[in-house]
Amino acid sequence: MDQVLKAFPNDVRFVFKNFPLPFHPNAMPAAKAAVAAGKQGKFWEMHDKIFQNAKELGPDKYAIWGKEIGLDVDRLKTDMESPETAAFIADEMKEAAKASVRGTPTFYINGKIPTGRSFDLYKSMIEEEIKAKKKS
């Protein structure tokens, strides 16, 4: 994703939406940690921490990472358990059902689902979108 943003710094906006799968026990707490970190303006910092350490997720990790990225850890813990955070994630999951998300990750480039997962494919789809926009 960073590769895409680097290649198109002015033309691409990246949006992350949560879809914690029910059979992944760490997925929902991780999603809550990222959203709660977002309340302190550090969603992406927590997002990166979680992805970099995806194999060792656990309830005690979010406070450690929160401290590392400069969060108010007590607030992080409170926000992780708040109904507002749960509702935020539930909304994104509802949207996913409407958008035909069948698994994770699922990508959309201006609403179109790429048929594969390669930077070259994303790049050509993005270039097509930019070209179409410039014509209109």
Next chain:
Amino acid sequence: MRRSAKAATAFAAVLSVYLAACVDPQEVSQMKSKVDEIQAQQKDVLTKLDELAKSQKEILAKAGTGGAKPAAEAPDPNKRYDVSVGNSFTKGPADAVVTFVEWSDFQ
């Protein structure tokens, strides 16, 4: 003619005695109990299969009514899905021509 018929009857009688001797009655009862056992096991297997079919049905029914779940139909690569940014977290310029949305799971 009569003599040969008599001979055949005698032969049959001898043969049946011989065959009866071959089949040990104890063996027969053992085989019978074995068959009974197999029948009982088969019944068990059929009952278990019924139970499995029932629980599978229940699981499928539950999956069908479970909360948020991915859509059943396959995504269409030619379709443009209505995906809005909403309140989700973003990176990159807000006025970008292309919106790249990812739905993901942190595990």
